[in-house]
Amino acid sequence: MRVGQPQQPSFFVLDTGSDVTWLQCLPCAGKNGCYEQITPIFDPELSSSYNPVSCDSEQCQLLDEAGCNVNSCIYKVEYGDGSFTIGELATETLTFVHSNSIPNISIGCGHDNEGLFVGADGLIGLGGGAISISSQLKASSFSYCLVDIDSPSFSTLDFNTDPPSDSLISPLVKNDRFPSFRYVKVIGMSVGGKPLPISSSRFEIDESGLGGIIVDSGTTITQLPSDVYEVLREAFLGLTTNLPPAPEISPFDTCYDLSSQSNVEVPTIAFILPGENSLQLPAKNCLFQVDSAGTFCLAFVSATFPLSIIGNFQQQGIRVSYDLTNSLVGFSTNKC
Incomplete structure (x- = not known):
């Protein structure tokens, strides 16, 4: 600009x-x-x-x-x-x-x-x-696509354009207490294709205006309520027992030493949207490289406040489209 x-x-x-x-x-x-x-x-x-x-x-x-x-x-x-x-x-x-x-x-x-x-x-x-x-x-709509953190290309921002035809759609949720936030309807999460045993109410706004989940391109790492994060973490650990662990590095508490690994497979983490749509995150959006020695950490943290945030690291490579007229948000992978 x-x-x-x-x-x-x-x-x-x-x-x-x-x-x-x-x-x-x-x-x-x-x-x-x-x-x-x-x-x-x-x-x-x-x-x-x-x-x-x-x-x-x-x-x-x-x-x-x-x-x-x-x-x-x-x-x-x-x-x-x-x-x-x-x-x-x-x-x-x-x-x-x-x-x-x-x-x-x-x-x-x-x-x-x-x-x-x-x-x-x-x-x-x-x-x-x-x-x-x-x-x-x-604007009646806008969309952006954030390129990978190590990409030489630029992220893009467009106004008044239609979302990609393959976008996964979910309602935007209004919260009068915090009108600046872009809340989205999420009903659950899954790891390795298996839904986590958490109530959909953990992502809903309560009567006082607290809670809910927002899409925030200005926050780096996704933050989840502590109970939701613990369930996610345990499920991820259970499916990555083959990966060598590494000491935790703040703010992360689940890390791996991948220095000797040439090819790593990790379980898919997904947000479950209404209509049985599943926003599956690419593997590169789930592990954050914290040093040059090959240490990678689960790129989610426990929130210190009653609000879930889908951060920009998890949004990399996904075109996020906001239909402001109809209060909808769409997600389409590999559309940068």
Whole structure:
């Protein structure tokens, strides 16, 4: 995506778990105000289309956390891993690949940013809130495909396109308590083709708005309730007794020494969707390589909060399509 006029090429992290789109901006707030990124940090002074948003504007009122500085709207976003961004809310012209320039999009110009953003310029907010990119574009649908973590190719993001015909479809579930999250209907999980003995209620939102399961491209590793994770872990261990174990490496507790293995087969892990559809994860999406010595760990962890998350590592190579008009989400493997 390109930002401003003249256009500056920028690389972003896609995040379906938050709403504010932002990029790092000059001047940085002190020595550690900006993290290291691949491209030059955006300078709003050099863009003719950059316009700060006032404190009493409609856009500023849409923020979950906002302040005011000399009538400029100040935004702040904190993420679950402790990362954060603070800066000035503005409107700017964005240009997507193979698309016309789109003016007056609300974005954050981050002057104080900290976190593991993998050298990206910033983050594209694709959550369900009113200030997310999909909401501002009034998109009827969007889809993305995240390439493998070691791929030289780029991940893709498309708006207003039909999902692949072979997509496995599940309803999106609305939660008024957390409107930014993209909840999906999941009724169970399986390991090695055998359904796990867990109740479908473990993935449902309760009366207080807690629980449920979201698809979050901004979280790396899938997180499950502790009881669900233990059942998954025991089932996986029972089918991998032929693999040499390795010491656990935080945050993982189930690891293997595959340094002497030339070909490894692991049981298929799947999310069971309505209609007896089964989203089977590729083997490479189930084991996470944690070092260069050949240590791989089960790429799932026990959640520390009452929410299940399908993380981006498990989404690699899967085109995830959101039909916002009909509140559906589709999954199609090998569609990057």
